[in-house]
Amino acid sequence: MRLLQLNYFLNVAVTQNISRSARTLNVSQPSLSRSIHDLEAELGVPLFTRNGHSLALNDAGRRFAIQVRAGLNEVNHAVRDLHRFSEINSNQVTLRFESSTAVLPGLLERLDSELPMIHIHLMQNGFEQDRLHHYDFEFTTKPVFNNRNFHLLKEEIIVRFPKAHCKTSDMEVHPEELVKWPLIMTESNPLRDQMTSMLQQAGVTVRPSFVTGDRQTILGLVRAGQGICFMPQYSWAGTDVSGTVAYHFAPQKVFRDIYLSATESTMRLPYRSEIADAIQRYFVDLVAD
Incomplete structure (x- = not known):
């Protein structure tokens, strides 16, 4: 049983004429007749009293029409409500x-x-x-x-050192050199996971001396000489890096996407x-x- 079939049934119930309903619904007369017969066959109950080309709802048909009309009204209401919900939520x-x-x-x-x-x-x-x-x-x-x-972007992960403790001129650092410094790290996140994995592969054990989720605190601690930190090239935009200096990993720079x-x-x-x-x-x- 299909919604279209039920709509056909209601139209014929009003016109009481297959030919007239076929023109209104823009379907062929044989197709409409077949649809009504199939509906009655599925229900196992005749819905119309037939007299030539004219039809009239019988008692079962009138009862069924009342319930179908109420049901389709509910369906139409649900469709309109869904469209309104979709329009609101699309924004x-x-x-x-x-x-x-x-x-x-x-x-x-x-x-x-x-x-x-x-x-x-x-x-x-x-x-x-x-x-x-x-x-x-x-x-x-x-x-x-x-x-x-x-x-969206490919950015280098650099190491920030306190400017006051910067003595070298090549601005590069090897992973094994990081053990000389206290390491200030973010709380658990993809950046920390990536850097921890990279250092472990280089044979460096990661033991943070301080952990915080606040980037300004991390850079402030580096500035104060309390350690070093890892910093993405772009995605920490707006963070104050004054008093610190950037070093690149060597022999290969480290990036993330x-x-x-x-x-x-x-x-x-x-x-x-x-x-x-x-x-x-x-x-x-x-x-x-």
Whole structure:
């Protein structure tokens, strides 16, 4: 039993004439007759009393028509309500981050400027109230399988030393040299995981002397001569690095990538392509600055 079949039934119930209903519904007369017969066969109950080309609802048909009309009204109401809900929620976009990022305020300001009709919601990995909660875009350091992934930037990971203790001129540091300094690190996040793995592969045991999630505190401690830290080239934008100096890893520099990831179904929703474009432009400008 199909909704279209029930709509056909209600139309014939009103016109009481197959030919007239066929013209109204823009279907062939044989197709409409077959649809009505199939419905009666499925129900196992005749719905009409037939007299040539004319039909009239019998008692079972009148009872069924009342219930079908009420049911289809509910279905139509549900469809309209869903459309309204979709229109409202198409303007609400959730961005999920693996960890907090200093570029976030500037990114939100850019999105609000270019797409003022969009309402942004934020979600951070590990702090979701509902693990199944939907999000539209995810910022990640690795492409997500089966998603559409936009490469936002490739940034170098540098080592920040106190400026007062800077004695060398080549501005390079080997991983094994880091054991001479107290290491100030972020709380657990993808940057820390990457650097810990890299140092372990180089045979360096990582024992942070101080851990904090506040970037200004990390740089302030380095400035005060309390240790050294790792710092991404771009994504800590706006952090005060005065009183510190940047060293590059040697013999090879260390980099990380940042991606914007979304499912293909998400990208087909209203405004998602515009949002992805705006985010990519923001990161292009971030690197250019």
